Amino acid sequence: MSGIWGNKFKISIFGESHGAAIGVTIDGLPSGLKINLNNIENEMERRAPGRNSISTSRKESDKFEIISGFFNGYTTGTPLTAIIRNNDKKSKDYLMLSHVMRPSHGDYSGFLKYNGFNDYRGGGHFSGRITAPIVLAGAIAKEILRNKGIEIVSRIKSIKNISDEEIDICNPPMDKLLLLKNKGLAVLNDENASLMKEEILNAKKQGDSVGGVIQCIINGLSGGVGEPFFDSLESTIAHLAFSVPAVKGIEFGRGFDITKFNGSQINDEYYYDGEVVKASSNNNGGIVGGITNGMPISFNVAIKPTASILKEQNTVDIKEKINTKLAIEGRHDPCIVQRAIPVIEAISAIAIAELI
Amino acid sequence: MSGIWGNKFKISIFGESHGAAIGVTIDGLPSGLKINLNNIENEMERRAPGRNSISTSRKESDKFEIISGFFNGYTTGTPLTAIIRNNDKKSKDYLMLSHVMRPSHGDYSGFLKYNGFNDYRGGGHFSGRITAPIVLAGAIAKEILRNKGIEIVSRIKSIKNISDEEIDICNPPMDKLLLLKNKGLAVLNDENASLMKEEILNAKKQGDSVGGVIQCIINGLSGGVGEPFFDSLESTIAHLAFSVPAVKGIEFGRGFDITKFNGSQINDEYYYDGEVVKASSNNNGGIVGGITNGMPISFNVAIKPTASILKEQNTVDIKEKINTKLAIEGRHDPCIVQRAIPVIEAISAIAIAELI
């Protein structure tokens, strides 16, 4: 596959940043699912650019049109397709970029793959903009999960070297985490948020960028979900996560940190809480043997610093076949971690909709 | 899917640890691929248990039989199936484990998924033993890659808190890395190796276990490989990596560490090395926009401490519905990092065979 993913909750994604439109088809939806368009709009708005000082000034309304599979407020059970027209595009910004390769961008690897036929304008199909349809599909997946009492929340765990406080992933503070949806930066501690904002604005001032780590919590998911050998919940989430541009790492539960402990220190011991089996720690992040054990799911995702920066960098011009220098003008986020949050939630919702 | 993976290099895996046999079918192989059975045997031997003091004493010959798709030394182009009979199994070790759940094992999550019908003996389908057919399929994938000049090597990057020396992932020391195949622990620096061995034997003595991090390097892979949006090389490798029991994290290039830097510090700048485009750093691990850029691939995988330990742990008995204590006797590895190395190489080889 490539632009198509899934067996049960199938998505087919399409579009280029500066083409006519981007969009997604969802195939395999049940019929009769009530969809509140406001919920979709809200999710789209969370990802949309141009919302505040730490984001790009490209203003996309990300207005979507559902053109099939939706009738009288309910899904029909046939493929649901939504498209988002591209409006505020300034393609002339990008003419030079068809042959001057931006470092750490998909330009050069994409050039090799597509033999120079890819739409280079605005990153084309590799633009972060293509995550808008992912958020849309995720919003619909969330409607399915909501009906089953499953909730997904995410937060910024760190920006550069500034970390937010740790949370208890046996009993995640859902109330607090849900409130983060309304904050400029999804950070629990306001002081940490200020420091992070400062770091981002500082990078912006210098024509530079920063990255960070997102933690995602899935609450209310019952045990027994996951399809080993190959389609464990971890494999499914990771597969989708690495489709998101800028993701360079993923870890479940304690992740890489788990390797620093002895088994006896880090194994999650079970006990009966009344009739219910629980674990007294959740270092595996709620997934053992690829299958959920009923504890909350927790995973972290590493988002690299935005590749496009104003600061001059060395690179190559593949038309002239010479070394050159590049300062990327355009409108770019100094940090995309905040805008990546609804995307990470979306891929989580899609992964679970695929497996439950 | 679940036991079936892939579109081009398709694998279908089956078997339980204490059933009659385990095995794999590879579908989509080209016809006329010469296969040297010794190469497969060598790979199987690298993973096999009972090879030294830091491994389980279960002695499996892991002798395989190819029963289809192979004729006169060459693949036929039709499905190739290999089976490995299970011999040295002591199922009585496991009778109690049908209802006393091992912490951090797939027992309880598997019980929830399969309603108690799963084969609990020796971990059944969730046993690390099921990685033997993965290694076999990987050995065949490696034959394909070898013909294209692609080489995969791995090493132990750390065991618990002991790390081996860093390597240059722009120019990985392939000669040294290839020699690791013959060492008891695949560690570059012998002093580090001794410290790691000590750590492992110490855990063993205490009936405990340790984990670690594996680094995998893929050299010789040309640029342009990967199928975004969804089937990036990162997604494909990560999907398979999280199928391997005990993997809790994966990161490409600098991974989580990349979030600690500014874009200007960490972007991989391109330059012309004669006619060839290279990057002066490789913080993205050779994959940008989900597609290879011609630099070596590097990724790290976190392997958790072996879940089965002799030390007594708290857990539940789901038959009696009571809290209980468990000391897992049986024969278990105090550390499976070394034995996981050929498995991680195998899934890398399979991922690339799928995408090239």
Next chain:
Amino acid sequence: MSGIWGNKFKISIFGESHGAAIGVTIDGLPSGLKINLNNIENEMERRAPGRNSISTSRKESDKFEIISGFFNGYTTGTPLTAIIRNNDKKSKDYLMLSHVMRPSHGDYSGFLKYNGFNDYRGGGHFSGRITAPIVLAGAIAKEILRNKGIEIVSRIKSIKNISDEEIDICNPPMDKLLLLKNKGLAVLNDENASLMKEEILNAKKQGDSVGGVIQCIINGLSGGVGEPFFDSLESTIAHLAFSVPAVKGIEFGRGFDITKFNGSQINDEYYYDGEVVKASSNNNGGIVGGITNGMPISFNVAIKPTASILKEQNTVDIKEKINTKLAIEGRHDPCIVQRAIPVIEAISAIAIAELI
């Protein structure tokens, strides 16, 4: 799957007859494929309704817009999506049909499947109109095949009891068959064409309908194409053919007729024609063991009489739960065989693009 098909030439189809739009995404196209939009328009025009006296009077321009994957006249290698807006729809014609089930239509079976949430207007997703995106995808597949010297032609073999002349499927008269694209009815013999037209107009006059058989010839396809065990060329074509509404049978080569002969009479004997292996008969229609043998492909498809007729029929009203009678007013083809021809060619082109 359902609205998504294929592994190499993947198509994802969407839309309802009276929704906002119908369309298709093609995933897996090579980059750099030159596409002549006129060729697509011509294929669309062949299928479009309202072209002559034997067709429905619904006038759809079937104007498509390619919204992704196409840049400066060439495919980019990323998903290509095209949409066709629905214009001349008269939904009021259909209000009653949400509960009065049209005999031999998908109304009742669709009601059972979608629990009444399907878009009943104009047949919704089950309308023959959904074949328009299939024709579009087929037109693009044909561009790929044309570059390889593969040609697909079809003709009406029979309408009701009137058959056209037989052709030699060892050496199909390609020149004559290609000319059929310009005729009102794709029939070789003009006298037969007149009789068929008379039969169709006669049915129309009586508010009735007729069906027929289409023969499809694929010329220039080399031997060795097909992926047994499961994805034989026959399986692949048949799978897609039965997606087309109104298809009730398919047969390759002599098909059902082959059962009337002895093996010695009907086996296709090979001989050398210079250096080239040929068969002296082609009763297997160019496919043996699921793989092409280099002879032209020939298959027949049975198209049932249009289910929608003006003549009064017995049926049920599922809202009132009573027996009732129905005369379907609306605008319907008395015979869709002619309009089904480009659809059958399209699915053939798609099947081959998938397997070569």
Next chain:
Amino acid sequence: MSGIWGNKFKISIFGESHGAAIGVTIDGLPSGLKINLNNIENEMERRAPGRNSISTSRKESDKFEIISGFFNGYTTGTPLTAIIRNNDKKSKDYLMLSHVMRPSHGDYSGFLKYNGFNDYRGGGHFSGRITAPIVLAGAIAKEILRNKGIEIVSRIKSIKNISDEEIDICNPPMDKLLLLKNKGLAVLNDENASLMKEEILNAKKQGDSVGGVIQCIINGLSGGVGEPFFDSLESTIAHLAFSVPAVKGIEFGRGFDITKFNGSQINDEYYYDGEVVKASSNNNGGIVGGITNGMPISFNVAIKPTASILKEQNTVDIKEKINTKLAIEGRHDPCIVQRAIPVIEAISAIAIAELI
């Protein structure tokens, strides 16, 4: 795909006629499905060769071994694999056939596809023998269907020009049809059976072969089954049917015959039978719009005369590159229609297990 099929009831098939073994993996089975091994044995026995005078004298016990996914009489929910060792193989019969191409066999098309690396012995992967694992998988699918009250029966509709009596496919005579499992030829009318047997033995005597038509009835399947646009029940059954060697046509309900009627004559009108919606005719064979409407399913399959015949035929020797003559000695069925019956039932059971 190729040897792998399905999304829900996935099968992965492998093996060559004269290799070590043939077999199948079923992936996606529910856990806790009770399987009666006798039922499987009975189905295998129906297909097995050497059972009477009208069959080949090759005697295969078709003894299977389930090596995974089955524990204490129940499915575990993990992949179930069964293998059948090849015993009574006389490969020397086939040595010459590596270069002398049997007319109407997969030899030559397979040679082109696999560049001469395929296992030519006994037809290799293209042998009818590979249908044994299909029957095995079908027997397990039947266990699932039986629990839901779905029954599949088949009969010989015709051998060469001799037809059996017509049956009412609105109310198929299930009692009579079920008894056919115990007859030498699955024919309702004994006189017709005698004539057919005579025809077969006559062909055998002359070193020739005959084909025929199988009718398959599926009773008890509820309405609403099928996944258009692409995975209609017709598409799913047809896909699998054309995987079976020797199938050259398939038609649902009245099939090709339906084209001889007017819509008003052939549409299936609905009526209320008490609370239940039924159709007063079943010319669509229980499938409308690709979805079941609650009526019994009926479809016909054309089986060509056995390609291997003793009678001398013209063909080519691709090693010598000359025209030659061939009389196929070996042990071959003069007619495989009877032995194909359990195979057609098996693919029907698999198709339904995939879609329900």
